[in-house]
Amino acid sequence: MEIKADSEDDPTKKAKIVDKNNYFEIKNYSPILEQPFTLVANGVKVYTYNFSEIPGFCILFPMNYIPLPPILKEVGVRIMNLKELEYLKAFQNIMWSDLFQTPYNESGEQSYANYLIAPTCKKNISWLSIKAALGMKKDLKSSQKQSLDKLVYHIPPKKQKYYYAMKIKKNTQPSDIICKISKKSLYSQEVPDTIQQETINKATKILKNASFIYPHYEYPLVLLRLVRVVRKKELKDKKPNKPITLKIAPERILETFYLTRKQTRNANKIIKALVTIERYTYIIDFVNRYNYHGDFNLIRDATTAPAYDNDRNYDPIENLGDSILKVISSLQLYFRHTGKNEGFLTDMRTSFVKNKALCKVNLNNELYFYMRSAKVRQKCFRPAYYTGLKRPSEVIVLNEKFSDGMLADEIESLIGAFYLSSGFIGAAGFINRVKVLPEEEWDKTIGFLDKTYKGMLGDKDMKDFNLNNFDDLIPRPEKFILASTSDYSTLEKILNYKFKNQRIIDEAFTHGSLGLGYNYERLEFLGDAVVDTIVITNVFPLGKFTAERLTVFRHMLVNNVVLSRLSISLGLQNYLKAVKEVYEEIRRYFADFQWEEDLLDFGVYNSHPPKCLNDIFESLIGAVLLDSESLDLTCKIFTPFMKNLILHLAQNEERCDMNIRSKLSTYCQKKHIKCETKTRLDKGLVIAEVYVSNDFICDATGHTSWLAKQIVSQKAYILLTSSK
Helix, strand or coil: CCCCCCCCCCCCCCEEEEECCCEEEECCCCHHHHCCCEEECCEEEEEEEEECCCCCEEEEECCCCCCCCCCEEEEEEEEECHHHHHHHHHHHHHHHHHHHCCCCCCCCCCCCCCCEEEEEECCEECHHHHHHHCCCCCCHHHHHCCCHHHEEEECCCCCCCCEEEEEECCCCCHHHHHHHCCHHHHCCCCCCHHHHHHHHHHHHHHHHHHHHHCCHHHCCEEEEEECHHHCCCCCCCCCCCCCCCEEEEEHHHCEEEEEEHHHHHHHHHHHHHHHHHHHHHHHHHHHHHHCCCCCHHHHHHHCECCCCCCCCCCHHHHHHHHHHHHHHHHHHHHHHCCCCCHHHHHHHHHHHHCHHHHHHHHHHHCHHHHCECCCCCHHHCCCCCCCCCCCCCCCCCEEEECCHHHHHHHHHHHHHHHHHHHHHHHHHHHHHHCCCCCCCCHHHHHCCCCCCCCCCCCHHHHHHCCCCCHHHCCCCCCCCCCCCCCCCHHHHHHHCCCCCCHHHHHHHCECHHHCCCCCCHHHHHHHHHHHHHHHHHHHHHHCCCCHHHHHHHHHHHCCHHHHHHHHHHHCHHHHCECCHHHHHHHHHHHHHCCHHHHHHCCCCCCCCCCHHHHHHHHHHHHHHHHHHCCHHHHHHHHHHHHHHHHHHHHHCHHHHHHCHHHHHHHHHHHCCCCEEEEEEEECCEEEEEEEECCEEEEEEEECCHHHHHHHHHHHHHHHHHHCC
16 A cells, blocks of 8 residues: 655645554645646736635636635636735735734744635625735725725734724714614624613713823714624623624724635634535546546535535545446446356455455555545634734544545445446546456457436436336236247337347346256346346436435335336246256235235345246346447336336435334333343244343334344334333
């Protein structure tokens, strides 16, 4: 593993791996923000942007900030002469020193980031304000033609306190002062009479004292009100409804502040924006490095851990990327290992997509460099060109700790982002670029990929779909029969697809019990990955679902019962070639199963159809994939058969609460009883057992751990709630 130099040794390095436990030291900004301004004939080239929600300021970069985040608005490119550039650089330290309430002449460590903040007036840089801050222009008040009460003043030499000013004349009464002060500037709600009287009394005392301190010839006086937005954080035990600080002083001892009142209020908002802007430079770096042309926000989400942003992070898109990686790796493994059975292929796929393997890919490509988990708080931030001493809470370098799972999730999330940008072919390009999969048979694999399929369902489908009966979910056949046939014309008509290779479709319906040397297992391996992709790529655009909810969707739509129903609906059992024992198992199942009941529960716990019915639906998908040589076309052919199931579940998201384990857990928590679910294997099946307060309650069997836990949780919940 390559160890990067610390920022103190080499500021151009991205990050430092502190130890072997995925602990990193990373700066808040990418090295692209460290590049100098480009020299041209008449000065330097600067790229200017306004803040979307912070009027009165602009920001200047040495590079084109593309892709543009929502917090910025492009103004354009301008040429700035070198003298103006030096003025603006010097202004940075003055402004930040004032806002941070630190002396101007302190000398501390400086950020290597290169950008400049400038005050604006009528959408242009306010050079009057900048020169006033540098002491080059004193009469700012008259030149800007603003009334006295709209300016901000400070009393030299205490530059860390700022005041609003209002002119007071000789005949001014205390009640006039109170009436002229906006109540909103004093309190966030209606001022109580008692507090207002306190303020009047205070103003009376102030005026009385001022008449003794200042001779009449020093009038007019000004009333000063301390600016709240640049004060230090108020103490928690501060008394509520305390009157605002008032002070009266002669106008002649005051100095005009270089920012307007509005700019002073907005200045502190800039820090929050700069934290985001610096963090986004990593995404610009990523976009340039990997030639990404999709939605900027997708990459932002794909590189954001839930700890950084609970609402927008990589969790949902990671589910999507997981499915895309599964189907592409399955296709490549099918070509790489001809003749190998499903079990071998599944094990090989697991070895490539497991967390440990993806974590290694992340480290090899330094993709952790783009991820954020630790937030930079505003009081910990050091802006560009601020030279003050390091504040106690300031953070120069972020300390990030990423688990193997987080690093793997980032890889899968980025795969999902590339898929949403450029389809399967875009995702494959990124997979190949970071070497998730080996090169062997890669050209053949990408020959099956395109960029047209990105799911077929959307908001209009959600709005138009109404469930009238269960036949709307999966059409119920007239009869549940088993009639062997090798005429695929009816099936091809249903699929609206004509097979070019008869051998592939024959293989798709050949059961392993015949011992012919070939069967549907390898095609089933492909189909399993495709059906998983169909579900996730179509659910993802239908709403803002959590990662946990997407996982439950997948389990509820891709299980033995639901896929067997799809097989029966299409009459696939009639094409199955197997020994008579397999046929007898299907007939026994047909004898007493209930179509609607199983669909009502989305196959969670009511019945156990023969696994071959599920298998042949997936193997048929695999057969279409191989025959058509197009993953996009295969998804488009089979999405309509699952469309209504997906829409119904997305419309009735509460059905995910059929993930009864959460309901059981909630019930036990309310009753203050301990509930534990244990699993074990027995003859290829999973047995799940529920213990409440260490006492055995019930058990259940399923083909998967998830299914067994669902069934046993349902049984336990009924037993516990019925015995109340």
